Amino acid sequence: MTLSLPPDGPSSGSPSFRWCSFLVADRCFAIDAANVAEVLRATAVNRVPLAAPAIAGLLNLRGRIVPVIDMRLRLGFETAEVEQPRINLVIDLRGEWYSLLVDDLLDVVSFDPAAIEAPSGSRSGPALDAVVGLLSKPDGLVHFLDPERLLQSLIVTRVRGLSVG
Amino acid sequence: MADNDEFIGEFLIEAAENLDQLEQDLVALEADPRNPDRLASIFRTVHTIKGTCGFFGFTKLSTISHHGEHLLGRLRDGELVFNDALASLLLELVDAIRTVLAAIETAGGEGDDDFSGLCQRLDAAAAGVLSAAAEPIGEAAEAEAAGGAAAAEPVVEEPPEVADESVPGQPLEAAAATEPQPAVAASPRPAPATETPATSFGSPSPLSRSGPVLDPTIRVDVSLLDTIVDLVGELVLARNQLRTAAADDPTLVGAINRVHAVTGELQEAAMKTRMAPIDQLFSKFPRIVRDLANTCGRQVELHLDGADTELDRTLIEKIRDPLTHLIRNAIDHGIESADTRKAAGKPTCGRLSLRAFHESGQVTIEVEDDGGGIAVEAVRDKAILRGLVTAEDAATMSAERIFQFIFQPGFSTAQAITDISGRGVGMDVVRTNIESIGGTVDINSQPGVGTIVRVRVPLTLAIIPALVVTSGGERLAIPQPYVQELVALRAADGTHTIAGLAGAPVLRLRDRLIPVVFMDRWLGLREWTDRPTSGTVVIVKVDNHEFGLVVDAVTTTDGNRTTAGETTSLWIIVVKPIGGLLAPMGLYSGATVMGDGGVVLILDLRGLAMAADIPARASVTDQRPVLPEEDDQATTETARYLVCETHRGRRIAVPLEHVERLETFRHDQLNAAGDRQFVRRGSWLTRLIDPDVLRGAPTAPPAVPDGHLVGVILTADVGGDALSVSRIIDVDRAESPLQTGIGGRGLLGTLLVGGTATEVIDVPAAARWASHATAP
Numbered sequence: 001m002t003l004s005l006p007p008d009g010p011s012s013g014s015p016s017f018r019w020c021s022f023l024v025a026d027r028c029f030a031i032d033a034a035n036v037a038e039v040l041r042a043t044a045v046n047r048v049p050l051a052a053p054a055i056a057g058l059l060n061l062r063g064r065i066v067p068v069i070d071m072r073l074r075l076g077f078e079t080a081e082v083e084q085p086r087i088n089l090v091i092d093l094r095g096e097w098y099s100l101l102v103d104d105l106l107d108v109v110s111f112d113p114a115a116i117e118a119p120s121g122s123r124s125g126p127a128l129d130a131v132v133g134l135l136s137k138p139d140g141l142v143h144f145l146d147p148e149r150l151l152q153s154l155i156v157t158r159v160r161g162l163s164v165g
Numbered sequence: 166m167a168d169n170d171e172f173i174g175e176f177l178i179e180a181a182e183n184l185d186q187l188e189q190d191l192v193a194l195e196a197d198p199r200n201p202d203r204l205a206s207i208f209r210t211v212h213t214i215k216g217t218c219g220f221f222g223f224t225k226l227s228t229i230s231h232h233g234e235h236l237l238g239r240l241r242d243g244e245l246v247f248n249d250a251l252a253s254l255l256l257e258l259v260d261a262i263r264t265v266l267a268a269i270e271t272a273g274g275e276g277d278d279d280f281s282g283l284c285q286r287l288d289a290a291a292a293g294v295l296s297a298a299a300e301p302i303g304e305a306a307e308a309e310a311a312g313g314a315a316a317a318e319p320v321v322e323e324p325p326e327v328a329d330e331s332v333p334g335q336p337l338e339a340a341a342a343t344e345p346q347p348a349v350a351a352s353p354r355p356a357p358a359t360e361t362p363a364t365s366f367g368s369p370s371p372l373s374r375s376g377p378v379l380d381p382t383i384r385v386d387v388s389l390l391d392t393i394v395d396l397v398g399e400l401v402l403a404r405n406q407l408r409t410a411a412a413d414d415p416t417l418v419g420a421i422n423r424v425h426a427v428t429g430e431l432q433e434a435a436m437k438t439r440m441a442p443i444d445q446l447f448s449k450f451p452r453i454v455r456d457l458a459n460t461c462g463r464q465v466e467l468h469l470d471g472a473d474t475e476l477d478r479t480l481i482e483k484i485r486d487p488l489t490h491l492i493r494n495a496i497d498h499g500i501e502s503a504d505t506r507k508a509a510g511k512p513t514c515g516r517l518s519l520r521a522f523h524e525s526g527q528v529t530i531e532v533e534d535d536g537g538g539i540a541v542e543a544v545r546d547k548a549i550l551r552g553l554v555t556a557e558d559a560a561t562m563s564a565e566r567i568f569q570f571i572f573q574p575g576f577s578t579a580q581a582i583t584d585i586s587g588r589g590v591g592m593d594v595v596r597t598n599i600e601s602i603g604g605t606v607d608i609n610s611q612p613g614v615g616t617i618v619r620v621r622v623p624l625t626l627a628i629i630p631a632l633v634v635t636s637g638g639e640r641l642a643i644p645q646p647y648v649q650e651l652v653a654l655r656a657a658d659g660t661h662t663i664a665g666l667a668g669a670p671v672l673r674l675r676d677r678l679i680p681v682v683f684m685d686r687w688l689g690l691r692e693w694t695d696r697p698t699s700g701t702v703v704i705v706k707v708d709n710h711e712f713g714l715v716v717d718a719v720t721t722t723d724g725n726r727t728t729a730g731e732t733t734s735l736w737i738i739v740v741k742p743i744g745g746l747l748a749p750m751g752l753y754s755g756a757t758v759m760g761d762g763g764v765v766l767i768l769d770l771r772g773l774a775m776a777a778d779i780p781a782r783a784s785v786t787d788q789r790p791v792l793p794e795e796d797d798q799a800t801t802e803t804a805r806y807l808v809c810e811t812h813r814g815r816r817i818a819v820p821l822e823h824v825e826r827l828e829t830f831r832h833d834q835l836n837a838a839g840d841r842q843f844v845r846r847g848s849w850l851t852r853l854i855d856p857d858v859l860r861g862a863p864t865a866p867p868a869v870p871d872g873h874l875v876g877v878i879l880t881a882d883v884g885g886d887a888l889s890v891s892r893i894i895d896v897d898r899a900e901s902p903l904q905t906g907i908g909g910r911g912l913l914g915t916l917l918v919g920g921t922a923t924e925v926i927d928v929p930a931a932a933r934w935a936s937h938a939t940a941p
Contacts, residue, residue, distance in 0.1 A: 046764040047639060049688035050752060058743070058756060058764045063399045065741045065756045065764060096744050155749050 017113060021106040021142065022089060025077035029131075029143045031089075033108050037097060038090040052154045056101055059088070066090060068099045074150065076128060093147055100150075111135055116144060129153065176217055177270050180262075183210045185448065188259050191252055192451040198247035207255075208237040214262065225275040226265050232287040233258045239291050254290055256452070257283060387478070390438045397428075397435040398739035404428045405760035439479075443521045443530070444472035446481055450492060454517060457496045464503055464514040465496055471521035476528045480622055483602050484530070487595040491532045491618050492517065494591065499536030499616050509613065511535065524621075527604075533617040539610040541567055547576065568608040572596040600771070630735050631757075633765060634703065634716040637690025641716075642757060642767040645735060649704040649711065651719060654697075672702060672713050673893065678827075679704065681713040687773070707770045740767060752776065805898050806918050806925065807877065809890040813857045816923050818916070819888060823928040825878045827893065832872045841935075844876060844887065851878065853889040854935045856926055859911035884932035895919050 019030040038061070045057030045068050054073040059066050068088065072079055080103070089100040116133035130153075133144035187210045190203045197203070215230035233255070239245045261280050268276030404424055411417040447469045458465040500506075500515030507513055520531045541564045548554050548570040559567065570576060574593040599606045604622035623629075623646070630645040652674065670681045681702065685691035702713040719734050738757040743766070747753060751772035757765050806818035828846070835853070836843045842853040853876065855862075876887035901917035903925065911934055913925040 044763075046766070047690075048747060048753075048766065049639065049690055051747060051750065055746070058766070060758050060762055060764050063395075063402065063741075063758060065743060065758070067744055067746050096746075098744075098746065151746055154746060 017110045018108055019111055019144070020089065020108050022087070022100075022102040023104040023106060024071045024075055024102050025080075026103075027143065028106065028137075028140055029071075029075075029102075029145055030109075030111070031091065031100075031145045031147055035091040035093065035147055036089060037092040038088075039105060040088040040090065040099075042086040042088055042101060050156075052156055054154055059099060061090065061097070061099075064097060066097045066099050068101050069150070069154065070101045072101075072103070074154070075130075091147055093151070098147075098151060111142070119143075173221060173269070176221065177266055180214055180217070180266055183214060184259055184263060184266075186210060188256065188452050189448055191255050191259070192455055194247055195249065195252050195455070201241075204237075204241045204247070208234065208241045211237055211258075223265070223269065223275055225280065226262065226269075229258065229261055229265070229280050229284065232284040232291075236287050236291040245291070245293065251290060254286060258287065394435045394439060397432050398741075400428050401432055401737075401739060402758055402760065406762070409760055439477050440475040441478040441481055442473045442475050443481060443528070445478075446485055446488065447472045447519060447521070449485075450489075450519065453489060454492060454496065457493060461497050462502060463496055463500050465500055466514050466516050468516065468518040470518065474521040474523060474528060476622065480602055483598065484604075484620065484622060487598045487606075487620065488519075488530065488532065490591045490595050491620075492519075495532060495534035495536065495616070495618075499534035499538075501537050505537075527621045527623055530620045530622075531617055532620070533615060535615040538612040538614050538616055539568070539571070539608070540612045541610075544568060544570055548573075551576065565607060565609065568610065571608055572606070629738060629740055631738050631767065632703065632734055633720040633736050633738075633759075634684070634701075634714075635718050635720060636716040637685035637688070639688075639690055640720065640759070640763065640765045641684070641688075642736070642738060642765050643703060643705065643714070643770065644754070644767065647705040647707060647770050649706050651734070652702040652704060652713070654700045654702055654715065670696065671896065673895070674704065674713075677711075678896065679711055679713050681715060683715045685715075685717070705770055707774050710774065712774070738765075738767070805896060806923075807896055808894040808918055808923060809856075809875070809877065809888075810892050810894055811857045812855065812874070812889070812891045813862060814891075815857060815860075816894070816921060817856050817890075818918050818923045818925045819877055820913075820925065820928060821896065823879050823883050825880045825885070828876045828878060828887075830874055830876055832874070842889065851876070852886045852935060854886055854931055855889050856911070856931070859926070859931055859934065879928060879932065883929050884936070886932055886935055888926070888931070 018033040020033040020036045021028055021030040023029075040061070043059055045059045047057045048055055048067070054070050056068040056070040056073075059068050070079075084103065087102050087105045089102055089105065091098055091100060116135050119128075119131050119134050128143075130145045130147075130149040131143045132146045132149070135142040135144070187207055190207050190210075194200060194203050194207070211230050211234045215227055215234055218226040218230065236245075236251075236255070240247055240251070245251070261278075261283055264278060265275050268274060268278075404421075407421055408425065411421050450469065451467055454465055454467045495517055496515075500517065501509070501511075503513040506515065516535045518531070518533045520529075520533070522529055545554075545559050545562075545567050548567065549556050549559055551573075553570055553573060553576075554562070572592045572595070576592070596606050599620055599622065602622055604620060606618065606620045608616065608618050610616035631642040632645060632648055633640055633642050635641075652672070670683070671678045672681045673679075683697070686693070697715070700715050700717050701719050702715050703719070704711060704713050720736075721734050740755040741757060742748070743753055743756050752769055753766045754769040754772075755767045757767060759765055805821040807821055807824050808816065808818050810816055830844050834844050836845065836850065842855070843850040844853055845851075875890050875893055877890060877893075878887045879885060895918075897919045899916050899918055900920070903914045903916045911927055911931045913927040915922050915924050917923070
């Protein structure tokens with residue numbers, strides 16, 4: 001049951017021009033609003049031992065088990081020095097739910113897709129592989145994220161070398 | 166148009182069901198060719214298909230069905246007699262219709278295949294001209310004996326416009342005898358056992374319909390049922406929460422108990438909706454067996470038993486392929502050709518039995534054939550040849566364990582690799598598929614007699630009993646079928662301690678040494694340098710490998726309804742999927758939500774054991790002392806010793822290199838011959854050497870307080886005798902160099918083991934002494 005890039009889903013070349021924007025480490029990111037299922041305050045999560053570090057854990061959303069991804073870690077930033085209340089942005093990807101743990105929620109906005117540029121090679125690194133578009137705005141750069149790519153690199157298939165003590 | 170799509174969808178579903186029914190009827194008809202009810206039913210089915218597809222404008226389908234209907238009409242009216250060639254032709258018709266239906270389903274159109282050849286042959290058959298010479302099957306007497314039905318029942322003609330309400334999973338007369346064409350079985354066959362399974366819904370049998378009967382079943386979308394089961398799961402969790410929260414409030418207690426009772430029953434009822442009789446699967450097999458038998462040139466009689474056994478519908482799909490493969494194997498490799506069987510004095514018709522039944526919380530399915538069987542020696546030799554096992558290990562394995570090698574990838578003892586199976590790619594896939602749903606499979610066989618393959622699968626995957634443990638601050642769930650027992654880890658009185666062999670901690674449990682894993686370390690939850698001495702060890706068994714999981718504690722239930730009733734540590738949890746992000750890790754098989762709303766991961770012990778190489782560390786079912794793998798840290802050459810207590814209370818150490826295994830004996834298993842003692846093991850006698858006597862104690866037999874003694878069986882290179890001791894204390898490394906010169910006869914010296922100075926037995930000397938000692 002591995003995630004794979006969809007042939008065409010709501011997140012790729014979507015005709016909907018509404019984007020849900022949010023803050024992670026003082027930078028602005030956005031994903032297709034059609035993917036967003038819910039928004040919650042950060043709640044207690046259960047650790048998943050041996051999972052990728054960016055996977056903060058699992059939360060219980062009205063009986064449904066939802067993995068939580070710490071966006072700071074996933075996008076290559078350090079964890080915040082000061083504990084701050086964070087927001088769970090729950091997205092629906094082909095029927096499965098995942099929660100993106102972000103610093104703060106911004107507005108749902110419409111951006112003209114024609115104005116979005118593809119990221120140049122120099123900007124991207126392994127953590128930013130999910131950034132598929134950039135837009136310059138007066139108050140900063142908006143990074144557009146592809147949720148599939150966001151999750152793909154978190155899948156670990158071989159856990160080796162467990163120490164038995 | 167959307168509406169039309171919906172109608173076409175329904176048409177496809179119903180047509181598929183009708184075709185299944187048709188196929189079953191055709192195969193059953195071969196055993197009972199004059200059965201009027203079946204002939205009528207077959208005609209009606211094809212007639213219905215013809216009518217409905219005309220309505221949709223599926224002209225090709227309509228044409229094919231029309232030709233089929235024409236032939237069937239003649240059969241129904243008795244103008245033609247059903248025989249083998251007609252059966253094959255009509256089955257070809259079924260396949261043709263299926264092909265067109267598949268095309269409609271995927272592409273919307275009827276496809277480009279040309280069926281005019283088939284139609285011509287159908288017409289020719291209807292005219293009484295058949296391409297292959299064929300004779301009618303069997304005598305009327307045989308037909309009656311085989312039928313167990315219906316000869317007396319009048320044929321019921323129902324108006325053809327009635328949309329046939331074929332109930333899914335309708336049971337049929339189960340036996341189907343098949344023969345290679347066109348020879349007729351000259352000798353009368355014994356009447357096959359006609360176990361007609363009852364349906365769960367009590368639908369009327371097609372053989373004894375005496376009038377229109379109201380169908381007590383309805384058709385429900387499976388996803389709706391799944392939703393209901395999920396909601397009931399939520400209700401169970403909420404009920405648990407209520408129970409905990411309102412335990413103190415007397416006014417609520419009565420109402421809560423009522424909720425508890427009702428929820429329990431609702432849960433059982435909801436689980437039942439997920440269950441379906443295995444007949445869904447079994448009913449497909451008569452045709453498969455018939456076709457396979459024909460292809461392989463065998464005569465096979467199929468017996469189905471327990472088709473009404475129920476299991477989770479998702480599991481039924483998953484065992485379809487493995488069971489089909491097992492059937493192929495049985496027909497292709499198990500059952501011999503008619504000549505071989507005759508020469509062996511067996512009936513020429515081979516017998517293949519499929520049995521399903523409930524047994525201790527699982528569903529067991531047995532596939533048994535009375536074919537040539539598999540020789541254990543052949544499997545063992547092949548396994549040794551392939552390096553899967555050493556000759557010495559293989560010599561001590563039970564037949565059952567040796568047969569398990571058949572499931573190794575690429576293992577095949579088939580002489581000739583045939584097209585159908587025998588390529589050696591099948592059995593490992595069978596085992597993998599069955600294990601992936603939490604089941605097990607094993608083989609037993611006797612050359613010349615036959616083979617039986619036993620598949621066991623859990624009843625359901627959605628709600629399972631589990632142990633909830635805490636480790637390193639986390640809660641984790643262990644599914645109950647893995648759990649063997651719980652052992653408290655106590656350092657003080659030394660009953661259960663973990664011995665230290667670098668890299669492979671072991672626990673001495675009664676007389677076994679079991680490898681142990683510290684859960685907190687294993688999952689990276691906690692770090693420590695000194696091994697914890699308190700906690701609980703959960704002894705689990707995965708694929709016949711036993712090991713212990715050291716956890717902080719086992720959580721007990723409060724107010725949770727337990728099934729076993731004896732233990733309060735068993736939780737009934739609702740399994741929820743963890744999703745595509747975490748499932749590939751292979752460590753967790755799901756998660757559950759506890760009464761307090763917290764999420765608890767369910768461990769996939771097989772995946773964890775593989776990731777930690779647990780099976781490679783020890784094979785303890787043979788009571789062999791643990792010899793750990795070479796690990797990088799321990800490059801020092803300190804030898805390991807088995808520390809024991811003799812019958813007179815002395816502490817001795819035996820170099821582990823000379824120890825073959827440990828066995829416990831009862832006092833009454835000993836035989837004395839002069840001053841020597843022997844113990845009977847299997848079919849030979851092993852000499853017992855008493856280390857105290859070695860040291861000069863009198864040769865009186867030791868007092869055996871509780872009637873038991875432990876035999877340290879020595880390796881073959883030092884004589885294969887056994888040291889007789891009172892109990893095993895530990896397995897440990899030497900902590901000091903050996904000091905010689907202090908000991909006496911039969912001793913190598915003394916060294917520090919386990920913190921105490923201990924005498925070390927000189928095993929070769931002891932063995933030599935034992936062979937030369939004479940009675941005083």
